[in-house]
Amino acid sequence: MGIWGQFNITIDDKGRMSLPAKIRGKIQGDNLILTKGTEKCLWLYLPEEWERVSRQLIDGASVFSLNTQDVLRRFIAPAEEVSVDKAGRVKLSSSLMKSMDLNRDCYLLGMGERMEIWDEAVYDRFEEERSAEVKQTWEGYGGSETVS
Amino acid sequence: MGIWGQFNITIDDKGRMSLPAKIRGKIQGDNLILTKGTEKCLWLYLPEEWERVSRQLIDGASVFSLNTQDVLRRFIAPAEEVSVDKAGRVKLSSSLMKSMDLNRDCYLLGMGERMEIWDEAVYDRFEEERSAEVKQTWEGYGGSETVS
DNA sequence: AGAAGAGTGGGAAAATGTGGGGAGATGTAG
């Protein structure tokens, strides 16, 4: 169910990012949707998931609400359709790469309904910053500490 | 019931870790789930237990909640399914090994529903640091009374 | 001592990831 896993990927000089084989198997067509994430990363959606998420946003948006208009600008407007080439790679536009500080070495995170593309250095720093809170949230869920 | 015990294990040059015979007997299928732990170690789950823990998190996750997204990134996304080969070994990915400083000589700790994989040097140091607090916590439970 | 089981190492085939050349499309300036 969904796409999971964390992968080290590289983006070559031509802006091509090759999808790990495990993920290639989960894609039916040749298209994916790429847009800006809420953190310093890009989001990569399967078409059907993108359809669902974006429709939910668009349908719920009020023309007169500044907030929802902002969400549309940030999330829907920058979205672009990317196609997977025969070697299993997608091309990232230089403008999206630059806006999220992506360099050669990146992570691809499977987050279930979508994937996230992070620059390695950016993500390592982010994870470090958030680690204490993450641990606390995990414990709040009961984690594996519950004895059955 | 559950998996108990502390074992010295070695990880060979190809990243293969052989499970002690006592543990092999407790595994029904050929699959285990490997992910990052809260401390400097990896967690190795039995599939059914992983299913329970991860489902609890995923079902409760909101796309816009930073906390639950972080927990997904930290615990669920890095998870990988590993299969046990005919010699009773599992392959650890180099990225997970590196993130937890695992070298050749490691410990495998049975923690009931999951196992933990620690680098020997890292664990010895950790245990040293925590020993005072552990003793105190134990006394807080009522000394020789069982912890449920 | 012999047999069976456990742990370790290594080789070969297959799959995966990466780089680069070149044809075609697109765009720009003269």
Place this chain on the structure above:
DNA sequence: CTACATCTCCCCACATTTTCCCACTCTTCT
């Protein structure tokens, strides 16, 4: 409108990684 430059996509080739299988040693039990 043409010539030139740029960008994109497609294809092939190479190197590395992964996977699978087999062989050997050491311990343990009979």
